[in-house]
Amino acid sequence: MPVGIAYDARVMRGTKGDGSFVAVKILVAGGFGAGKTTLVGAVSEIRPLRTEERLSAAGRPVDDTHGVEGKTTTTVAMDFGRIDIREGLAVYLFGTPGQDRFWFVWDELAQGALGAVVLADTRRLEDCFPSVDYFERRGIPFVVAVNCFEGAQLYPADQVRDALDLGAHVPVVLCDARERDSVKEVLVHVVELALTERESVYS
Amino acid sequence: MRGEQDGFGGVDGFEEEPDDAFDDRDADHDADAYADEAELGQLVRPYTLTRGRTRHAVSEVFDLVTQIGAAPRESGGGEEEAQDPEHEAILELVRVRTLSVAELAADLDLPLGVVRILLGDLFEAELIHVTRPVPAAELPHVDILREVIRGLRAL
Numbered sequence: 001m002p003v004g005i006a007y008d009a010r011v012m013r014g015t016k017g018d019g020s021f022v023a024v025k026i027l028v029a030g031g032f033g034a035g036k037t038t039l040v041g042a043v044s045e046i047r048p049l050r051t052e053e054r055l056s057a058a059g060r061p062v063d064d065t066h067g068v069e070g071k072t073t074t075t076v077a078m079d080f081g082r083i084d085i086r087e088g089l090a091v092y093l094f095g096t097p098g099q100d101r102f103w104f105v106w107d108e109l110a111q112g113a114l115g116a117v118v119l120a121d122t123r124r125l126e127d128c129f130p131s132v133d134y135f136e137r138r139g140i141p142f143v144v145a146v147n148c149f150e151g152a153q154l155y156p157a158d159q160v161r162d163a164l165d166l167g168a169h170v171p172v173v174l175c176d177a178r179e180r181d182s183v184k185e186v187l188v189h190v191v192e193l194a195l196t197e198r199e200s201v202y203s
Numbered sequence: 204m205r206g207e208q209d210g211f212g213g214v215d216g217f218e219e220e221p222d223d224a225f226d227d228r229d230a231d232h233d234a235d236a237y238a239d240e241a242e243l244g245q246l247v248r249p250y251t252l253t254r255g256r257t258r259h260a261v262s263e264v265f266d267l268v269t270q271i272g273a274a275p276r277e278s279g280g281g282e283e284e285a286q287d288p289e290h291e292a293i294l295e296l297v298r299v300r301t302l303s304v305a306e307l308a309a310d311l312d313l314p315l316g317v318v319r320i321l322l323g324d325l326f327e328a329e330l331i332h333v334t335r336p337v338p339a340a341e342l343p344h345v346d347i348l349r350e351v352i353r354g355l356r357a358l
């Protein structure tokens with residue numbers, strides 16, 4: 001068969017109502033050690049997902065077809081979990097890689113994402129600035145979940161909101177990423193936020 | 204052409220591609236793709252698997268949550284053809300149950316870019332079904348989201 005002919009025509013596009021598939025993609029971001037892996041693991045069977053990236057010396061993805069001198073391959077690991085809601089409807093959780101230089105991996109993850117969780121560690125609140133910026137710029141609804149580490153000073157949500165300079169529409173919730181029920185609540189907040197935005201757009 | 208020839212990664216190319224982007228696969232069978240092969244000696248295993256083909260065209264079709272199922276056996280033309288063990292491994296998994304691209308990569312412990320190229324092969328050989336799910340983010344209907352909320356609470 002000639003390659004490339006009608007390729008797209010043979011790819012099925014799931015549509016609502018005909019028994020095919022709806023995917024709910026939720027991203028989990030936050031600084032180094034903020035609890036991303038723990039959160040995904042609390043509600044799903046967590047699995048590491050690898051992508052091999054070729055980086056130039058400057059740490060940017062390589063985009064040309066010529067030689068590999070001075071370029072290195074690096075493995076970017078993400079956390080990945082799936083929650084089945086019912087047949088044909090599943091929530092996919094993707095824990096984003098922490099390092100800023102992997103923004104290009106985020107760009108793929110962000111495709112079609114319903115919303116995001118930004119995990120904040122109050123001991124290092126500034127670590128989640130880049131995630132907050134990213135989702136704001138992308139217009140992806142996000143919830144800030146303050147992970148309650150032991151010994152961490154307990155901040156009222158409003159203080160976190162001020163410190164992160166969040167709009168009034170961004171929910172700030174407390175969570176314990178190790179607790180399934182707590183994580184469920186956080187995810188519900190994300191979907192509710194997406195729902196609210198949807199209702200205000202389409203009504 | 205932007206296409207890389209090592210088949211690694213697979214997260215670039217998310218700009219809109221024309222529908223015929225998959226034609227790049229052909230282009231990459233050209234001589235220069237193979238000329239690079241020797242220099243990539245240390246990367247031989249994944250490189251051989253993907254035979255130096257481009258990756259960006261497939262990354263669009265094989266989104267992380269694209270669902271892969273096994274084609275009914277009679278419609279598969281190429282099963283007699285030699286497949287790499289990795290092709291076989293994918294087929295074994297999707298015969299049991301429909302899986303997303305992300306799950307396949309995680310289960311096989313292969314980088315996403317490699318899995319996407321392998322899926323492209325299997326698709327060309329008509330051994331798999333490919334369904335791109337509707338991202339809930341694109342659905343104007345709120346019923347699904349309400350259902351997700353109920354489902355999460357009931358976990």
Ligand SMILES: Nc1nc2c(ncn2[C@@H]2O[C@H](COP(=O)(O)OP(=O)(O)OP(=O)(O)O)[C@@H](O)[C@H]2O)c(=O)[nH]1
Pocket residue numbers: 030031032033034035036037038039098147148149150175176177178
């Ligand atoms: N007390 C407490 N500890 C937590 C909580 N969440 C995570 N931890 C612990 O914090 C450590 C880091 O958690 P991870 O889930 O690995 O964090 P991460 O964001 O995936 O880290 P990186 O992937 O390395 O950036 C682990 O030892 C967890 O057990 C929490 O809610 N409370």
Ligand SMILES: [Mg+2]
Pocket residue numbers: 036037038079095
């Ligand atoms: Mg982690």
